[in-house]
Amino acid sequence: MKVFLTGAAGVMGRSSIEALHHAGHDVVGLVRTREQASQIAATGAQPWLGDLFDKSALVAGMKGCDAVANLATKVPIGKGALRPGSLKAIDRIRLHGSRIVVDAARQAGVERIVQQSLSFIYADQADDWIDEGSLVDVTTATEPVVVAEDNVRAFAATGGTAVSLRFGLITGKDRNTAWLFRRAAAGRSIGLGEGESWMHTIHPDDIGTAVAYALTAPGGIYNVGAEPVRRRDYVDAIAIAAGRASGRFLPHWIERIGAEKLEILTRSQRVSRAVQRSDGLAPGAPCLVARMVP
Numbered sequence: 001m002k003v004f005l006t007g008a009a010g011v012m013g014r015s016s017i018e019a020l021h022h023a024g025h026d027v028v029g030l031v032r033t034r035e036q037a038s039q040i041a042a043t044g045a046q047p048w049l050g051d052l053f054d055k056s057a058l059v060a061g062m063k064g065c066d067a068v069a070n071l072a073t074k075v076p077i078g079k080g081a082l083r084p085g086s087l088k089a090i091d092r093i094r095l096h097g098s099r100i101v102v103d104a105a106r107q108a109g110v111e112r113i114v115q116q117s118l119s120f121i122y123a124d125q126a127d128d129w130i131d132e133g134s135l136v137d138v139t140t141a142t143e144p145v146v147v148a149e150d151n152v153r154a155f156a157a158t159g160g161t162a163v164s165l166r167f168g169l170i171t172g173k174d175r176n177t178a179w180l181f182r183r184a185a186a187g188r189s190i191g192l193g194e195g196e197s198w199m200h201t202i203h204p205d206d207i208g209t210a211v212a213y214a215l216t217a218p219g220g221i222y223n224v225g226a227e228p229v230r231r232r233d234y235v236d237a238i239a240i241a242a243g244r245a246s247g248r249f250l251p252h253w254i255e256r257i258g259a260e261k262l263e264i265l266t267r268s269q270r271v272s273r274a275v276q277r278s279d280g281l282a283p284g285a286p287c288l289v290a291r292m293v294p
């Protein structure tokens, strides 16, 4: 297949290019700078210069493609997330960008869209397992994610196939994990929420595996990630890998300051991989700890 990727130079894009090439697909990657274009070209993908909000550039790049994977994001790192307006760019990408991608794909005659999404949108379910049918808790922080899924679902309603991949927290060689490592190495707190609560995480390599799988999967929503881990174990694993004896949690008053932006990072989410296992999607990252060390 020929696949058009948005966010091609980002952490999800790079993983997807590798997995898609491995599976024998051709990739056209949307990038915004000449430097990113050179990086993409070096992988063997065809760079396409343009912006997510420029529909005509998207339509031109998508011409002749069988599928589109919308992986563009702009997520604030670390304390930057607490600044007013910090989610403006990512919200715009999810609320409006996803709509533009769908319109462009329809116009270009693309048959399938894969939308990156987040398992953070599930409601806190304490120790109960969460699957794709579980309750979603919509707040100002999660609404744009739900809207992006709805926008691609509308693509399915007009005859295309739409797959939304609800990824866990990306943990690996990426800027957010690097920020956590730096803080932990300095002996500072990195944990939010309760130590006994559950987290859903994903190694960047598994993102590409999932995107490649989504090119032939039945349309719908899929949870994608490693086995859930207790937050205490995650925080300790990062700290130990960063050279400390154990990890520390932030005081709860910080969560109150961060309000809905931080609340999604405290939800207990014991997310099931049952669907992926039966379909062979994201074939396991059972030992998250070992794979996290950069």
Ligand SMILES: NC(=O)c1ccc[n+]([C@@H]2O[C@H](COP(=O)([O-])OP(=O)(O)OC[C@H]3O[C@@H](n4cnc5c(N)ncnc54)[C@H](OP(=O)(O)O)[C@@H]3O)[C@@H](O)[C@H]2O)c1
Residues within 6 Å of the ligand: 006, 007, 008, 009, 010, 011, 012, 013, 030, 031, 032, 033, 050, 051, 052, 053, 071, 072, 073, 074, 075, 076, 077, 093, 118, 167, 168, 169, 170, 174, 175, 176, 177
């Ligand atoms: N599930 C998760 O846990 C999750 C999800 C997303 C991100 N993150 C994390 O958040 C951190 C920051 O990530 P990031 O969102 O900045 O991702 P990133 O890895 O830099 O990738 C995002 C890509 O989308 C592109 N993009 C953004 N806006 C665009 C636009 N208007 N038009 C075309 N392309 C556009 C970016 O291009 P430019 O470089 O030109 O902006 C970039 O190549 C990373 O550590 C990542 O792992 C985690």
